[in-house]
């Protein structure tokens with residue numbers, strides 16, 4: 001089955017012709033990327049999305065296209081395809097009737113899923129979790145998000161908020177204020193942003209020289225310092241983050257007992273100090289029968305949300321929901 005997939009983020013709109021095979025294979029062709037121009041407002045973004053869909057339909061030539069599969073930033077109602085709400089980085093995106101508008105413009109069925117959920121569904125079904133029944137997927141970048149995928153179903157929850165693993169309490173973050181308004185959540189120490197904050201708090205530099213310019217400290221430089229210089233503050237910041245993540249993941253595994261855990265996002269590019277700490281945090285917190293749950297690394301890269309949106313489009317579970 002071929003679909004046009006679109007991934008709408010705050011900075012770019014990616015689109016492609018995606019083919020999903022019955023045997024678990026997939027291909028992503030005719031990839032296009034344009035700036036979202038989010039600050040120009042939701043209606044402009046919608047026009048840009050429809051233009052990209054039309055361009056990909058042209059690319060597909062005479063091939064039969066089953067429909068349009070969308071992964072979008074913001075809270076999405078997967079039944080109606082409406083954007084329920086979006087943050088300040090995408091003004092007026094909330095309230096856009098995304099699925100209905102794209103469907104009306106193209107004459108094809110359109111299904112929409114939140115981008116974090118789409119990313120997770122892609123990795124779980126066609127990426128690192130391929131051939132496994134259930135996966136906990138955790139994305140660690142600026143924040144920490146996640147999802148639980150069981151068979152072809154992704155758990156969305158009553159408020160479409162299921163999977164917010166970054167907002168689970170953990171000992172390492174006790175008392176720290178979280179962006180969500182609560183305190184002590186894992187994201188406060190485990191996100192990429194938090195690793196940089198920890199490094200500076202421990203006594204590391206707040207800036208560094210790159211190409212003759214003074215720039216703010218970042219995760220890649222902290223990783224370099226840990227690996228190449230043995231910088232104790234860099235190692236400590238990565239280990240704190242890894243332990244917190246590993247222990248919370250173990251706790252969630254106790255609840256759900258998945259076939260695997262899949263880690264994705266920029267922070268997985270950290271070296272062994274972080275990866276070892278994740279494994280240690282997991283091992284010390286996991287119940288004994290769960291210690292062999294494999295912790296895998298994501299394999300689809302930027303294509304994950306495009307593939308996940310396509311997977312969602314063809315999911316029988318989703319069709320039941322619509323019926």
Ligand SMILES: [Zn+2]
Nearest residue numbers: 167178180185
């Ligand atoms: Zn929180």
